[in-house]
Amino acid sequence: MKYFVIIFTLFFFGNINAQSEAETQVKQTIETFFEGFHKQDSTIMMSLMHKDLQLQSIGKNKEGVLQLSTTKASDFIKSIVSIPKDQKFEEKILSYNIQIDGNMANAWTAYEFWFNGQFSHCGVNSFQLIKENDTWQIFYLVDTRRREGCGK
Numbered sequence: 001m002k003y004f005v006i007i008f009t010l011f012f013f014g015n016i017n018a019q020s021e022a023e024t025q026v027k028q029t030i031e032t033f034f035e036g037f038h039k040q041d042s043t044i045m046m047s048l049m050h051k052d053l054q055l056q057s058i059g060k061n062k063e064g065v066l067q068l069s070t071t072k073a074s075d076f077i078k079s080i081v082s083i084p085k086d087q088k089f090e091e092k093i094l095s096y097n098i099q100i101d102g103n104m105a106n107a108w109t110a111y112e113f114w115f116n117g118q119f120s121h122c123g124v125n126s127f128q129l130i131k132e133n134d135t136w137q138i139f140y141l142v143d144t145r146r147r148e149g150c151g152k
Helices: 002-039 042-047 073-081
Strands: 049-060 066-071 089-101 104-115 118-132 135-144
Touching: 002 042, 002 089, 002 104, 002 118, 002 135, 042 049, 042 073, 049 073, 049 118, 066 073
Parallel strands: 049 135
Antiparallel strands: 049 066, 089 104, 104 118, 118 135
């Protein structure tokens, strides 16, 4: 019985450590993606994007109607790198909730978006990632965008 407890304890804590390492890798992937985003560096961003990346947003249009919009990855990259250098933008990640099953991960990240030092909007990103060749890549990203209920 004593050996069973020792083996169980080693197995249990070994799994916790492996899960923590994977969560750290997923979080680092997202943080590096945002480093590239803020630097307007397409090479960094694309290195973390799966070739079949899908991007969607949920928010209200100018008429106040809720809509789901889809953006091509190439258009997303172009829009980020084309922001004039004298314009400052920052997406502040407020929290991470990461779930992993094998080679798939989901990261739910609350955020605030600031433009030229002014609060613009808040929401949540939902990243879907796949681990291929020991590297986590983002294959799906959907976010919400709103101005109310932002905890300000």
